[in-house]
Amino acid sequence: MNSPALVLTSAITAIAAAITISNAVPTEPAATAEVDRAAEAVASAAADEIAEPDEPPAPPPVPKPVPAEFTEWIFKASAECGEVTPGHLAAQIYAESGFNVNAVSYANAQGPAQFTPGTWETWGVDADGDGTRDPFSIPDALTAQARYMCHNLEMTHDAIASGRVAGDPIELALAAYNAGFGAVLRFGGMPAGGEYSTQTQPYVEKIRALEHAYSEFLAYLT
Numbered sequence: 255m256n257s258p259a260l261v262l263t264s265a266i267t268a269i270a271a272a273i274t275i276s277n278a279v280p281t282e283p284a285a286t287a288e289v290d291r292a293a294e295a296v297a298s299a300a301a302d303e304i305a306e307p308d309e310p311p312a313p314p315p316v317p318k319p320v321p322a323e324f325t326e327w328i329f330k331a332s333a334e335c336g337e338v339t340p341g342h343l344a345a346q347i348y349a350e351s352g353f354n355v356n357a358v359s360y361a362n363a364q365g366p367a368q369f370t371p372g373t374w375e376t377w378g379v380d381a382d383g384d385g386t387r388d389p390f391s392i393p394d395a396l397t398a399q400a401r402y403m404c405h406n407l408e409m410t411h412d413a414i415a416s417g418r419v420a421g422d423p424i425e426l427a428l429a430a431y432n433a434g435f436g437a438v439l440r441f442g443g444m445p446a447g448g449e450y451s452t453q454t455q456p457y458v459e460k461i462r463a464l465e466h467a468y469s470e471f472l473a474y475l476t
Contacts, residue, residue, distance in 0.1 A: 281282050283365055314470040321353050324366070325475060327381070327393050331400035337424065338403045341469025343396065345461045346403075346428070348468070365389035367399035377402045406430040410438070419443045428458045 286331070300361065321326065332340045342410050350368040351357035363370050369377065369389045379389035379399035405425035413419040419426060421443040429445055430438050433454045437445040445454055 311474075313474045314467060316348075316467050316471045317464065318348055318352060320471060321469070322476070323392055324353060324396070327396045327470065328472065330381075330393075331396040334397070334400040335404035335407065337407050338400050339465070339469065340472045341465045341467075342403075342424070342461070343400060344468035344472060345464035346399065346431075347396070348464065349457055349460050355392060365395045366392060367395040369395065369398065373402070374398070377405075403427055403431060406435060409435055413439065425458050425462065428461055429454050432457045 301382045324344075328340050328343050328347075332338055332343055347353055347366050350363075351366045355366050357366065357368065358364050359368060361370060364374070365388075366387070374387070377398045378389060379394055379398050380387050382391060382393035384391075386394075389398075393433070407423055410419065410423045410426045410430065414421070414423065414426075419438055419442050426438050426443065433445055433450060437450065437454075438451060441450075444450075444458070
């Protein structure tokens with residue numbers, strides 16, 4: 255769209271030309287009326303252009319927007335390995351805690367990435383350099399989440415290559431995050447039956463279904 259200043263300048267030029275023509279033919283009422291109508295049309299169009307600026311595009315729809323305090327660390331954490339994308343991390347955090355920093359589950363999984371104390375003992379990091387490894391800290395939790403997922407992916411690729419498991423590497427790595435890699439090995443792929451069917455599989459499906467939407471949402475923010 256043309257800028258308001260450019261539109262207004264064009265309108266003034268057109269009106270000035272119309273006045274000049276009108277003055278040049280004062281004895282022609284029909285011609286004068288035609289010029290007046292043209293000038294009014296130009297002025298009206300200019301006013302419309304100035305009064306109706308383009309609306310900014312709406313953000314892509316997601317179940318819950320990524321809070322601002324998460325965005326920087328989602329992008330930083332995604333640099334841990336190429337297969338763990340910002341969209342994947344955001345969808346996984348939403349599935350784990352709904353971006354609730356203070357979340358604690360019935361199994362005592364803690365923080366936005368829902369690490370149990372035992373798993374945090376192994377994977378917890380001090381990403382923000384404050385001297386503590388805190389599962390309730392966004393920098394620490396998201397960095398640990400990405401590293402744990404990258405580790406699961408590495409193990410999954412090795413297991414697929416050796417024929418011990420079959421399936422989509424990302425989905426099996428997500429299942430391992432939720433249920434442990436031992437469950438993936440025992441089932442030779444996606445765990446099934448009991449809580450694996452009611453919790454682990456829906457967890458994986460939910461994240462995969464939301465990855466693209468969260469990728470687009472994060473791209474919109476940048």
